[in-house]
Amino acid sequence: MKKAIRLTRVTQIIDLSPHLRRIILTGEALSDFPQDQIGAYIKVLIPDANPTAPGVNAEDENTLIKRSYTIQNFNPTTKELSLDFVINCHNGPASNWAKTAKIGDELKIAGPGPRKLTNLSASNYLFIGDLTSINAIAAYNNMIPPDALSYIFITVPTEKDIPTGNINTLTGFNVHWIIDNALDEYSNQLLEQLAALPKLPTDTQVFIGAEGHQVRITKNYLSNEHNLNNFAASAYWKKGINADGRTSP
Numbered sequence: 001m002k003k004a005i006r007l008t009r010v011t012q013i014i015d016l017s018p019h020l021r022r023i024i025l026t027g028e029a030l031s032d033f034p035q036d037q038i039g040a041y042i043k044v045l046i047p048d049a050n051p052t053a054p055g056v057n058a059e060d061e062n063t064l065i066k067r068s069y070t071i072q073n074f075n076p077t078t079k080e081l082s083l084d085f086v087i088n089c090h091n092g093p094a095s096n097w098a099k100t101a102k103i104g105d106e107l108k109i110a111g112p113g114p115r116k117l118t119n120l121s122a123s124n125y126l127f128i129g130d131l132t133s134i135n136a137i138a139a140y141n142n143m144i145p146p147d148a149l150s151y152i153f154i155t156v157p158t159e160k161d162i163p164t165g166n167i168n169t170l171t172g173f174n175v176h177w178i179i180d181n182a183l184d185e186y187s188n189q190l191l192e193q194l195a196a197l198p199k200l201p202t203d204t205q206v207f208i209g210a211e212g213h214q215v216r217i218t219k220n221y222l223s224n225e226h227n228l229n230n231f232a233a234s235a236y237w238k239k240g241i242n243a244d245g246r247t248s249p
Contacts, residue, residue, distance in 0.1 A: 005045065006030060010105045011080065017161040020131055021087050021098050022072065025107060030079040034112060039139025041068045042111035044083070046093040064108065067094040068236075070135040071112060081109075086131045089157065115140075117207045117232040124204040125150040126228075128190070128218055131161060132236040133209025140207060150174065151200075153193055155210070157181050190214065191221055200226045207231075212238040 006029035014022040045064035073082040085098035097107075116136065120143045127137045127150065134154060141150060155178040156162055162177050180189045206228055208215050212235035222228045 005108050005110050006033070008081065008107050008109055010101055010103055010107065013101060013103065016084065016163055017156075017158075019086055019088050019157050019161050020134075020163065021085050023083055023085060023098055023101055025081045025083070025109070026079050028079070030074075030081055033074060033076070033079070033081065035074065035076050037071050037074060037112045039070065039117075039136055039143070040112040040115050041070050041136075042081075042083070042109045042113070043067065044069055044094055044097075045108040045110065046097050048093070065093045066110075067092075068113070069094070070133070070139070072135045084131075084135055089131075116209070116234055117205065119205050119230070120144050122203065122205045122230075123148055124201045126200065126204055126206045126222070127152045127154075128194075128207070129153075129209040130155045130211070130236075131157070133207075133234075134163065136209055137207065151197065152176065153178060153190060155180050155190060190218060194218070194221065197226075200228060202227050203230065204228055205230045206233070208233040209236045211235065 006027065008025035008027040008029060010023055011026045012022075012024035014024070016022055043066045045066055048063050048065050069083045069085070071081065072084050074080070085095060087095050087099045089095070101107075117140050120140065122144070125140075125144055125148055127140065129137050131154075137152060137154065141152070144150065152175045154175070157180070159179055176193055178189050178193055200222075204226070206219075206222060208218055208231065210218070215233050215235050219231055219233050222231075
């Protein structure tokens with residue numbers, strides 16, 4: 001079933017770090033937006049700045065470029081929807097839009113879609129991600145049992161990108177911040193950190209949200225070294241390729 005497209009406008013822009021920008025959207029179209037969807041995702045619909053066919057209307061819904069973003073927060077009273085965009089790392093329709101967004105700008109969205117991680121009542125978890133999946137990891141950690149054992153590995157480009165405030169609830173868990181320019185290219189730092197883990201129970205629920213190659217390498221490592229097979233793994237982005245299969249700089 002096709003998700004309804006909602007027209008929103010930008011009401012606040014907050015720079016959380018050198019590479020992470022929060023954009024808050026509102027509009028009457030959010031009056032019936034479902035509650036309790038933090039950690040789920042919506043699609044942002046960006047006009048194609050370079051439509052390939054002559055005469056194509058870049059605002060036509062069939063030509064809009066779609067990108068998935070985790071819901072950071074939704075306030076049903078004020079009808080405010082918060083999304084975090086990675087900026088200043090690469091060029092892409094959504095990141096470029098977020099980098100130049102202004103108060104009052106309009107943005108079409110669709111959704112929400114379901115959460116990637118569905119088992120939220122297990123005893124053991126392993127979360128792996130970067131700036132693109134940090135909100136999903138934060139949301140899941142607020143949903144799992146308080147006595148669950150949880151390991152978290154998040155790669156950020158610089159020390160200034162280690163967030164505070166919205167994700168400080170993670171301080172009660174086994175959180176490992178990896179300072180590495182992994183938003184630009186794959187490196188071995190994550191695997192080196194994972195190698196220090198104790199043997200994980202085979203029923204551990206694993207969430208991975210990162211660059212496509214890193215997702216594959218990490219999933220294979222955990223399967224081979226820890227005999228894990230409960231994965232919710234998503235390639236949130238791919239180096240050199242945008243979500244439409246085009247080469248990106």
